[in-house]
Amino acid sequence: MALRLAGDFDTSYAHDMAIIRNRGQWGMTIAFLIGLFALPFFADGHVIGTLNLIGISIIAVIGLNILLGYTGQISLGQAAFMAVGAYSAAVLVKAGVSFWLALPISGLVAGLVGLLFGLPSLRIKGFYLAMATLSAQMIIPWFFRNVRTDIFGGMPGLTMQPPRLGEIVFNSQATMYFPIMLTVVVCVIAAKNIARTRLGRALIAIRDNDLAAEVLGIAQFSHKLRAFFLSALYAGLAGALWAMYARTINPDQFSLLNSVWYLGMVIVGGMGSALGPILGAAFVRVLEEVTVQLAPVLSKLFPQLEAGLLAALGPITFGIALMLFLVFEPRGLAHRWELIKAAWRLRPFAH
């Protein structure tokens, strides 16, 4: 925010705090929102399906960003918390609860489980905490696979009825798009504002120097737990939406690999920024989509390669992209976007 638009002065406290700063930005925001929600009427089902997947990833990654980007705690368990959300939604819907009520409840349930696995952060941090969340990532899918298979369906998992609202049944990509994007918009706004509150600033202080933060009167443990709760809450919402999106859920959909991908999205997008998770999730999912489209072409060009080309291209492009980002752009796409914006505002001067 160092560079303001020309002629944009803070003439009131409200304006000082405003995110959307002038009429032009208001216009663009409203146009973007109208475009976002009008899209399913024009675009084809495949594009909308990809956007739905991106939306679900954005929610999970925003949560991870609160924990990783703002609080500086590494979590290898985001997919496991998503599993908690997905399973609570599926179980609640099966018990006759409306999906629209089950969605926030499953977020809360995931948040509470996240709180439980955040408890070790009392004593440990950094790499050791990553290991504690890794064990969450191992224990939670194991729980859904083996414990109470009469409720959780065991290995084959659970199937969820598509939610309804009056006459509308949310069973196609175009109809599912609306609840997913609505949740994304709410989550983005909430996350942006959490970062600007007392809580968000306290979390950033803990990230930058936890001992100094403690000395300044920020109770480290309770703030870390709040970050864990929020992060898992977002994961739970993403998981419940995933249950709607995938219809059938099973423990294998929430593996360590998925958690690693969410971490990768945070890094690619840029840690500790509101825009980062959106850019990161979109970038990685689009990259994945490109490799899916590219694999048949490549296997025609190089027929001597083994049949598993599609299975190979996904991890290899993700891995290499992540490595390149870590070495050449460790602050992610959001930082690059800030630089571009600054350069545009300073034009024609270089600095």
Next chain:
Amino acid sequence: MNWDLFPQFLATGLLTGGIYSLIALGLVLIYKSSRVFNFAQGHLLMVGAFTTWWFSENLGWNVWLAFAVAIGVSALIGLLVERVALRPLIGQPILATVMMTLALAQTLQGAAIIVFGAYQRSLPALFPIQPLVLGDVRLKLNLALAFALAMLGFVVFVFFFRFTRAGLAMRAAAEDHQLAQSVGLSVPRIFGMAWAIASVVATMCGVLLANISGVELNLSIIALKAFPAVLFGGLESVPGAIVGGLTVGVIESLVGGLPQDPALRALHLGDIAPYIFMLIVLWFRPDGLFGLKRIERI
């Protein structure tokens, strides 16, 4: 509970634990010298096993010769990985190195599928396949020999660190990078060496495991069991890696094998026991048995 089978499960657990401790040794080697925790150790292991398979199957070499060549190849892979991926991150926060090794794991996975194909392969047997009977305890001979080989590997490394110039240099670098550099040791070269050795150790594990369960992509998952082992033993300790590996192997085998109640057995508690153990270790003694305690000052 079925205590008659206790010695049997104890022995099986110890033997599997030997493999875990060898994987843990690779992790400790890298962590000790460069403060990087290598999440890609399992994938190095998998690639090593596939390389051995490739030389022995495609080129028709004797399996021991293929093993030896694969060890050379894996040392080169280790050097390459350190130079390309980890060297640019020296001085970066811990998250960057964690993410880098995770990215590396993905890349190795993809590369292995492209080069070797996503099929289960089998290696020619390194050891005769027959049961080894000691009193009441029946063991797989190849597992027992793999254990013996793993322990031999340990002895070699203990001597390496105690008496060779390179080993002493690595210990010095582990102690303090700046001090090591000021007495004329090349720290980047030591990092490279640590990665090369860890990659060689991974290949040894990979081949020993492949001899028992076949060569497949899922071999990399076994390395996850070594994480609790390393944490229990202490991230910087070579003897800790042995103790931790054996402990985790025994816990896994006993918890998975002893309960007789079918309802309990259906839970597959053995799969999860190492991670619950890891949580307990992290809660009560995060530095592990022989790890270094870190004291922080502002």
